[in-house]
């Protein structure tokens with residue numbers, strides 16, 4: 436059984452009393468403090484505040500290889516999930532992925548700059564429906580996802596110690 440590397444298991448994300456920003460700093464998708472992470476940085480377009488759009492460019496190497504020369508399918512799912520999660524804050528909610536479905540349309544290549552974009556579709560109560568795509572710069576869609584995110588009650592997060600309680 437693999438032995439955990441304690442040097443990587445004592446960051447701020449594991450501290451007894453972190454705030455949500457410190458915890459988020461170790462997010463595998465976007466956390467700047469995670470040395471193994473993807474370090475995605477999104478631009479969010481809120482010109483229509485009801486339909487936020489998040490976009491980033493990324494390029495991965497063999498660390499994330501699945502089929503030779505292409506990104507592992509699980510990492511493709513991570514990219515799409517991460518992009519959709521970036522729509523929640525502009526909508527002023529905390530939410531977690533409940534369900535997502537993915538169309539792997541073409542293999543997603545390593546060593547090429549690609550575009551990852553997401554868009555909010557609709558909301559029904561606690562249920563947020565988002566979509567995301569990975570595209571080549573010429574607009575060819577390589578993978579596409581639809582996601583259902585469920586709004587989490589901020590007070591429950593505070594009770595669980597994941598956020599600071601509202602004063």
Ligand SMILES: CCCCCCCC(=O)SCCNC(=O)CCNC(=O)[C@H](O)C(C)(C)COP(=O)(O)OP(=O)(O)OC[C@H]1O[C@@H](n2cnc3c(N)ncnc32)[C@H](O)[C@@H]1OP(=O)(O)O
Nearest residue numbers: 516517520529530531532533534535561562583584585587
């Ligand atoms: C805090 C910031 C985090 C940022 C995270 C970034 C994105 C992530 O990667 S999150 C990590 C992955 N996700 C998770 O670990 C979440 C694990 N799941 C959970 O904790 C819970 O299921 C949770 C909190 C999301 C929802 O739980 P719960 O409140 O019991 O909801 P639940 O009743 O199961 O489902 C909610 C609704 O979705 C509906 N639903 C479930 N599946 C589907 C589906 N496939 N299609 C349509 N609707 C569905 C349910 O019917 C229900 O609808 P309604 O309220 O109308 O009855």
